Amino acid sequence: MLLGGVDVGGTNIEVGLVDAEHQVLARAKRDTPYGGPDAVIATIVELIESLDETPVAVGAGIPGVIHDGRALTVPNLENWVDQVDIGTELEQALGVPVALGNDVNVGLLGEWVAGAAHGFDNVLGVWMGTGIGGGLILDGRPFNGSRGAAGEIGHVVVRPGGGLCTCGNRGCVEAYAGRRSMAAIATAMVEAGRSTSLFEIRDAEGKQRLTSKVWARALEEADALAEQLFEMAIETLGIGVASVINTLDVELVVIGGGLAEKLGQDLADRIERAAAPWMLRPHPDLSWVPAALGDDSGVVGAAALARATVLAG
Numbered sequence: 190m191l192l193g194g195v196d197v198g199g200t201n202i203e204v205g206l207v208d209a210e211h212q213v214l215a216r217a218k219r220d221t222p223y224g225g226p227d228a229v230i231a232t233i234v235e236l237i238e239s240l241d242e243t244p245v246a247v248g249a250g251i252p253g254v255i256h257d258g259r260a261l262t263v264p265n266l267e268n269w270v271d272q273v274d275i276g277t278e279l280e281q282a283l284g285v286p287v288a289l290g291n292d293v294n295v296g297l298l299g300e301w302v303a304g305a306a307h308g309f310d311n312v313l314g315v316w317m318g319t320g321i322g323g324g325l326i327l328d329g330r331p332f333n334g335s336r337g338a339a340g341e342i343g344h345v346v347v348r349p350g351g352g353l354c355t356c357g358n359r360g361c362v363e364a365y366a367g368r369r370s371m372a373a374i375a376t377a378m379v380e381a382g383r384s385t386s387l388f389e390i391r392d393a394e395g396k397q398r399l400t401s402k403v404w405a406r407a408l409e410e411a412d413a414l415a416e417q418l419f420e421m422a423i424e425t426l427g428i429g430v431a432s433v434i435n436t437l438d439v440e441l442v443v444i445g446g447g448l449a450e451k452l453g454q455d456l457a458d459r460i461e462r463a464a465a466p467w468m469l470r471p472h473p474d475l476s477w478v479p480a481a482l483g484d485d486s487g488v489v490g491a492a493a494l495a496r497a498t499v500l501a502g
């Protein structure tokens with residue numbers, strides 16, 4: 190039984206054909222279109238149809254609040270109007286059952302069934318991307334909250350009255366640690382006279398935006414502004430993560446997203462050090478690790494979600 194997994198990110202959409210052992214047998218990938226839900230749905234359908242075999246069901250991770258197959262809010266995709274019934278539209282277009290989840294919950298699910306979180310009962314997943322996402326495994330099962338909105342660690346407020354967040358509030362973790370916010374701060378600082386190689390690296394890499402690859406290269410080249418903004422990102426993220434650990438007493442923190450893939454254990458260690466001063470009594474064996482499946486965690490998790498839906502009938 191082959192399942193389709195779809196990972197809709199702010200930068201690209203990836204799909205994969207996944208078997209019962211959580212192995213990705215085939216993959217396809219495209220840039221995320223800017224045209225809103227219809228364009229995203231059309232791209233998903235094209236990508237799934239480009240795979241060698243038709244999956245028996247499809248799971249999709251969407252970067253927003255997902256409840257009952259509807260996308261309640263999708264803050265990090267362009268031109269996305271609220272409350273789109275993307276599940277029904279995808280089912281009609283693909284002709285197979287479709288299960289939807291929040292992209293980070295789905296990514297953590299992938300890590301839980303086949304990656305870094307395998308065998309753990311209480312896990313916090315922190316995904317660093319265009320925004321900052323969070324996911325939870327509690328008491329040995331994925332925890333999505335009463336309406337699918339749990340785990341939004343990016344919108345934990347760490348500096349009241351601070352930087353403007355993509356959600357409209359001020360001082361959220363994401364306002365400092367999300368790539369979109371970091372790019373806006375970098376732009377503002379360049380306009381104020383600071384110099385940085387970030388935008389030259391972006392152009393040299395042929396990117397439209399400051400992607401995780403661009404940030405990783407700037408940090409590697411010891412670009413002062415990149416280091417300063419990255420340090421601020423890690424510091425604020427550490428405060429937010431520590432508060433969640435104090436609340437939930439997890440035993441494992443998994444760091445995912447493009448930066449985790451590029452910086453690996455170093456990134457997990459830096460966030461651990463930033464969180465340490467703010468934690469009360471963490472689990473003595475609390476560990477901090479990067480996601481193990483890399484790019485595949487979303488696709489594997491989405492397929493696992495689809496499998497659960499099919500098996501549930």
Ligand SMILES: [Zn+2]
Nearest residue numbers: 344354356361
């Ligand atoms: Zn926010």
